[in-house]
Amino acid sequence: MPRVLRTLKLLTVFAGFSLVWLCVRFPYETGHAAKKLLGLSPEVDPLTLHLKGEFVESNLGTAIDPDGSVTVRLIAQRYDFVPRCLLVPARTTVHFRITSADAVHRFSIDGTDDAVEVVPGHISELRAQFATPGEYKTPCHEFCGAGHYNMLSRIIVVRRNLFPGLKPDERTNCALP
Numbered sequence: 001m002p003r004v005l006r007t008l009k010l011l012t013v014f015a016g017f018s019l020v021w022l023c024v025r026f027p028y029e030t031g032h033a034a035k036k037l038l039g040l041s042p043e044v045d046p047l048t049l050h051l052k053g054e055f056v057e058s059n060l061g062t063a064i065d066p067d068g069s070v071t072v073r074l075i076a077q078r079y080d081f082v083p084r085c086l087l088v089p090a091r092t093t094v095h096f097r098i099t100s101a102d103a104v105h106r107f108s109i110d111g112t113d114d115a116v117e118v119v120p121g122h123i124s125e126l127r128a129q130f131a132t133p134g135e136y137k138t139p140c141h142e143f144c145g146a147g148h149y150n151m152l153s154r155i156i157v158v159r160r161n162l163f164p165g166l167k168p169d170e171r172t173n174c175a176l177p
């Protein structure tokens with residue numbers, strides 16, 4: 001009899017663990033896999049974007065990476081991309097990292113096939129390269145409300161050798177050449 005009881009106890013513990021896994025871990029794993037498939041990483045709290053983490057104001061705009069490529073950090077919000085203007089170097093890999101403060105938006109670069117969905121709570125990534133200096137508009141391509149059709153920012157592509165000389169605040173200033 002004690003042996004039966006022990007087996008029963010073991011079975012109960014096993015069933016308990018399985019139940020916990022099914023209820024907690026399984027949804028987490030599948031949700032994680034789904035987000036990975038969509039290219040989203042669950043990393044930011046839309047309510048505290050301006051207070052802490054990667055998307056605080058001083059960290060927005062274009063930064064030079066150790067390998068010479070550049071990273072652009074942007075916030076999409078009704079009805080702007082912040083910063084509204086970005087300077088990036090030509091003939092250089094540009095990594096965009098974008099998150100949303102409110103609704104689902106879609107960041108796109110006119111004249112190219114580059115576009116990415118931007119969802120609150122996630123960081124969307126996009127890699128681009130611009131062959132020559134020039135100006136690109138970046139309209140929102142996901143209906144996000146009354147101001148959707150006016151939601152856009154600008155990218156000014158500057159000569160590759162000119163870029164390292166620009167100060168961080170000059171990299172978001174479209175009044176510059």
Ligand code: CUA
Binds near residue numbers: 078104
């Ligand atoms: Cu943002 Cu449409």
